Amino acid sequence: MTETQTRTGCAVSFTGAVKAYGAVRAVDGVDLRIQRGETVALLGRNGAGKSTAISLLLGLNAPDAGTVELFGGEPERAVRAGLVGAMLQEARAVPRVTVRELVRFVAGRYPDPLPLGQVLELAGITDLAARRVDRLSGGQTQRVRFAVALAGNPALLVLDEPTAALDVEARRAFWESMRAYARGGRTVLFSTHYLEEADAHADRILVLDRGRIVADGTSERLRQAAGGSLVAFDLAGRGREGLELLPGVRAVEVRGDRARLRTDDSDATVVALAGMGAIRNLEVAPASLEDAFLALTAADAEAGGAQAADAEAGGAPNATEGSGGTDETDEMETV
Numbered sequence: 001m002t003e004t005q006t007r008t009g010c011a012v013s014f015t016g017a018v019k020a021y022g023a024v025r026a027v028d029g030v031d032l033r034i035q036r037g038e039t040v041a042l043l044g045r046n047g048a049g050k051s052t053a054i055s056l057l058l059g060l061n062a063p064d065a066g067t068v069e070l071f072g073g074e075p076e077r078a079v080r081a082g083l084v085g086a087m088l089q090e091a092r093a094v095p096r097v098t099v100r101e102l103v104r105f106v107a108g109r110y111p112d113p114l115p116l117g118q119v120l121e122l123a124g125i126t127d128l129a130a131r132r133v134d135r136l137s138g139g140q141t142q143r144v145r146f147a148v149a150l151a152g153n154p155a156l157l158v159l160d161e162p163t164a165a166l167d168v169e170a171r172r173a174f175w176e177s178m179r180a181y182a183r184g185g186r187t188v189l190f191s192t193h194y195l196e197e198a199d200a201h202a203d204r205i206l207v208l209d210r211g212r213i214v215a216d217g218t219s220e221r222l223r224q225a226a227g228g229s230l231v232a233f234d235l236a237g238r239g240r241e242g243l244e245l246l247p248g249v250r251a252v253e254v255r256g257d258r259a260r261l262r263t264d265d266s267d268a269t270v271v272a273l274a275g276m277g278a279i280r281n282l283e284v285a286p287a288s289l290e291d292a293f294l295a296l297t298a299a300d301a302e303a304g305g306a307q308a309a310d311a312e313a314g315g316a317p318n319a320t321e322g323s324g325g326t327d328e329t330d331e332m333e334t335v
């Protein structure tokens with residue numbers, strides 16, 4: 001435990017953490033601090049390194065380089081002390097035991113567990129308590145895994161894609177419970193592919209791409225990093241030439257006859273478009289978190305996506321240092 005971490009009360013701390021599988025650097029030099037009480041979403045495309053980062057955090061894997069600490073010490077120590085509850089992607093069905101037996105067993109291994117009834121209620125599985133855990137549907141199994149993560153009343157809850165397989169109602173109930181749990185001052189880290197979940201339920205969003213954190217901030221900050229607004233209009237036969245040079249414009253995308261401009265100053269962009277008479281079916285909308293995500297995690301590795309993302313994220317507080325070099329307009333054109 002370092003003095004700094006003791007003082008700052010970090011729940012999670014990665015310092016230059018690296019984990020490689022052969023040639024793949026699944027986690028590639030991650031520096032990260034999560035303070036106690038934060039609810040943090042981890043976003044990234046398939047294979048970005050989210051599960052690997054979570055496995056390092058839980059001490060299931062050791063980093064090849066750098067350090068990973070929980071509550072200022074080794075992850076294993078925090079896990080043994082009952083400070084951590086986790087819901088991982090791979091479900092290991094325990095044959096023959098009931099939901100109640102499983103949750104009670106897990107709770108019994110923690111020093112200060114939640115009452116069984118409360119856990120079952122929070123996870124929405126009170127009516128499944130007598131059912132065998134190896135005979136549940138995918139969504140029911142997912143809720144049991146949430147109950148298992150909660151049972152010990154952990155200070156840190158780690159949830160890897162917690163709402164995968166949940167229907168709309170179960171998903172809403174899950175987030176209500178998660179938020180109620182987080183309100184008690186607990187730290188929550190969850191990974192998700194649902195951007196709206198990160199937007200709605202996290203204080204802070206981390207975007208991971210090719211093992212690196214390419215953005216770190218609130219969803220507003222990520223949106224700003226991607227360009228504040230989108231201005232769309234019909235080209236009505238005119239070319240796209242010169243649109244990149246309009247005031248505020250950071251990127252141009254043309255699909256068919258419709259142009260979409262990502263702009264930092266939509267007023268100035270619209271005034272300039274009006275001066276050109278290019279206002280047919282004009283729409284102005286704030287950039288969505290999805291726009292930001294796509295910009296931050298360029299789909300085409302050949303386009304130098306991580307570097308482009310870094311460069312772009314450089315405008316956002318807490319975004320990682322970029323190595324730059326890729327023209328963002330080019331990147332948008334490939335979308």
Ligand SMILES: Nc1ncnc2c1ncn2[C@@H]1O[C@H](COP(=O)(O)OP(=O)(O)OP(=O)(O)O)[C@@H](O)[C@H]1O
Nearest residue numbers: 021024025026044045046047048049050051052053
């Ligand atoms: N046990 C392993 N052996 C070899 N390569 C692995 C292993 N686990 C992960 N990888 C590779 O490491 C990279 C990161 O994988 P990881 O599962 O951490 O990504 P992820 O962001 O969780 O993806 P997803 O959203 O698809 O779950 C991928 O390229 C993956 O193929």
